Amino acid sequence: MSDEITANSVSLPAQSSELPSGFFDMIDDLKSIVRGAHVRAQLKVNTEMIRMYREIGRTILEKQGEEHWGSKVINRIATELRTEFPGQRGFSRSNLHYMQQMARTWPEQFVQQPVGQLPWGHIIVLMGHCKAQPERDFYAERAVQHGWSRNVLEFQIQSRLHEREGSALSNFAATAPEDSDALQAMVKSPYNLDFTGLDNQAPERSLEDALVERVVLFLTELGVGFAFVGRQFPLRVGESDFRLDLLFYHYKLDRFVVIELKTGRAEPEHFGKLNFYLAVADDLIRNPERHGPTIGLLVAANHDPAVAEYALARSGSPMAVATWTGVDAEAQKALPSAEDLARVADDVLRAQTGAP
Structure with a gap:
């Protein structure tokens, strides 16, 4: 007998009618496991990036304090980092200033705090819109707890939710x-x-x-x-x-x-x-x-x-x-009324068409 395996001898996947009961429930469970792993991986990547940004900001602040660097040095730092890591975004001059601001705003380690679990854009909003640390902590906690988008976070800050x-x-x-x-x-x-x-x-x-x-x-x-x-x-x-x-x-x-x-x-x-x-x-x-x-x-x-x-x-x-x-x-x-706006629109239309 030949040892060659023919196509007919290969076991083909069973049809859906032959699948055991509970098969698709198990598939749903497996998909949930994969999705959960993806989410955890993304969260870990975000946490590590925020940790890196804070360390960059802290290091620059320390050197500025020791060496009395001027603001032009930040431009050179941005250029050097972008050259060394061309495929990585986030090393613009403005972002480096935000990193310094973050290091000043949260001088202690904060990865375990709510703010350490937020995306970078949310942290920029907190630094730019909140005047006091209790406010930042309040909105960071609510944003993590409720899963706010950046737009919702801005809206809640502007509406003075903490008050x-x-x-x-x-x-x-x-x-x-x-x-x-x-x-x-x-x-x-x-x-x-x-x-x-x-x-x-x-x-x-x-x-x-x-x-x-x-x-x-x-x-x-x-x-x-x-x-x-x-x-x-x-x-x-x-x-x-x-x-x-x-x-x-x-x-x-x-x-x-x-x-x-x-x-x-x-x-x-x-x-x-x-x-x-x-x-x-x-x-x-x-x-x-x-x-x-x-x-x-x-x-x-x-x-x-x-x-x-x-x-x-x-x-x-x-x-x-x-x-x-x-x-x-x-x-x-x-504010102009609907009638006022209608009259303005008519005037513009007449001017464009040459109508009297």
């Missing part, structure tokens, strides 16, 4: 002591709603329409963990029908969140109405075995802190009150 987060007046310590810290961190004041293009004089329905139309931006402003459930959510109590302005679910806290919108001042009756909504939502929407008590958030143009404290103190439901900011009314008046 607004957890600053809403609430009764969480009294009504939900076991979760009060997490609930307090969930709310902020004021909410930045200038993306709606509205001022505090707009009708409440217009504000609601604008928020729903821009729900992704609104969810970003609310914070991580919020999922949109619905607007004008119906509740039937006895013979009466009620509607919640906005209903959200916070999947990290396992609680529904009812948001009542007011474009004017928050009044005592608004707290009472929201407290009623929370009681009904707890009975009709909430599953006691899965969900914590429903949270109420009254978002108004402004409020009297003394009045709000009395209203919150007598409520048995966890509630908070926050303000919101939009486009300044005077600034909005200074």
Whole structure:
């Protein structure tokens, strides 16, 4: 018999119908293992690059201090590094200055800190937009925790999130002591709603329409963990029908969140109405075995802190009150109207076509 192996003697892969049960589940597991390894490798590469940048910056700072080098030396350093490592990016003159700034900003090892886990572009944003170290630490921690992109990081810094987060007046310590810290961190004041293009004089329905139309931006402003459930959510109590302005679910806290919108001042009756909504939502929407008590958030143009404290103190439901900011009314008046823009467009068109 010939020792030659013919094509017909080779075992071919089994058809999918002959594969053992659970085969594709195993394939999914293997793919997850590979993807996880890729992510870990990328994170390790990023960490090592940040460590290298910091060491370069620290070394240059030390030599500048010892030898009193001028700024022109940085240009030569950049040229030498680019010549030696032509395939590696990041050795521009401006980047070397950022490396020095990083070494000054974080004089101690920081690889294990949140900032050491961020991409280089995020670190540049922190150095360029935050004035104090506590601010940088705050945003670095949030960026790592929530996986912010660089654009989201810039937006949160510009909106002064570190001053607004957890600053809403609430009764969480009294009504939900076991979760009060997490609930307090969930709310902020004021909410930045200038993306709606509205001022505090707009009708409440217009504000609601604008928020729903821009729900992704609104969810970003609310914070991580919020999922949109619905607007004008119906509740039937006895013979009466009620509607919640906005209903959200916070999947990290396992609680529904009812948001009542007011474009004017928050009044005592608004707290009472929201407290009623929370009681009904707890009975009709909430599953006691899965969900914590429903949270109420009254978002108004402004409020009297003394009045709000009395209203919150007598409520048995966890509630908070926050303000919101939009486009300044005077600034909005200074902007051209749609009619003004239309007239300008007509004038330009006539000038281009020679029409009278």
